[in-house]
Amino acid sequence: MNKSGFIATLSAYVIWGLLPIYWKLLATVSSEEILAHRIVWSFIFLLLLLSLQKALPKFTGALKNPFTRRLFFLNGLIISMNWFIYIWAVNHNFIVEASLGYYINPIVSIVFGVFFFREKLSRIEWLAILLATIGVLILTIGYGKFPWISLALAFSFGFYGVVKKQRPLESTVSLTIETLAPLPIAILFLGYMGISGQETFTSSPFVMIGLFLTGIITAVPLLLFGFGAQRIPFTVVGFLQFVAPTLSLAIGVLLYDEPFTRTHLIAFTFIWSAALVFTLNGLLIRKKQLRKVA
16 A cells, blocks of 8 residues: 555544644634635645646646536535534534544535435445434434534535546546635625724734644645545545544543434444444455455
């Protein structure tokens, strides 16, 4: 297995897993303002990166295609919604519920594969879906409320993947277009915040630097993932994707004292079992494929 690819992919998931700490450091800033800055600074950083890579013609070329432009503009709005929900969840003490969303996400992606791409599921994959569904139902009934944060994160990221699959592009190019889509709204919002005296960007050097770095925090793990995922088996990527929600869950419970009740434990046990079944099934499929090649 490619060592640099594994390290890059693992690093991406570790960064994503530690992000709750970063958003907590900016808890004095509203979720809406954090999102707006994240969009603006991500676009600027990615544009500079494309310029350094001499890949700006690829970006402008992709924008000239009406289908590609509409597709990635739609994805820009979807991923912005995902970002907002996650930032809001972290800064309103719902890190545990947010982490559940990213445990469920691979299962949602499997279901979307069936509905949107006519992919066929094995009995083991149906078992994973059943276990995940039971976990969500237990959390809904036992916890006393619908886990909308978890499901909104899982389904929005699932739809993001579906749209992305329609027209594969280099990760830097596609993400630049995706951040361009909500950019006018973000700029108008920040302008309104500034005029009305509600902005916090200039409230302190710490906040200013923190908001500025949201662009790098957004782009770097995506670039690491784009580099690594192309160099290691997809089954390994599937296993590593559980690193981020596991870290987030630990941070929520151990660092920020979020409740983790018996109901949580039972529900998460079903979700973890689904994740384990999903991963082991992927490893089994890859083993069979390697035997055929040999």
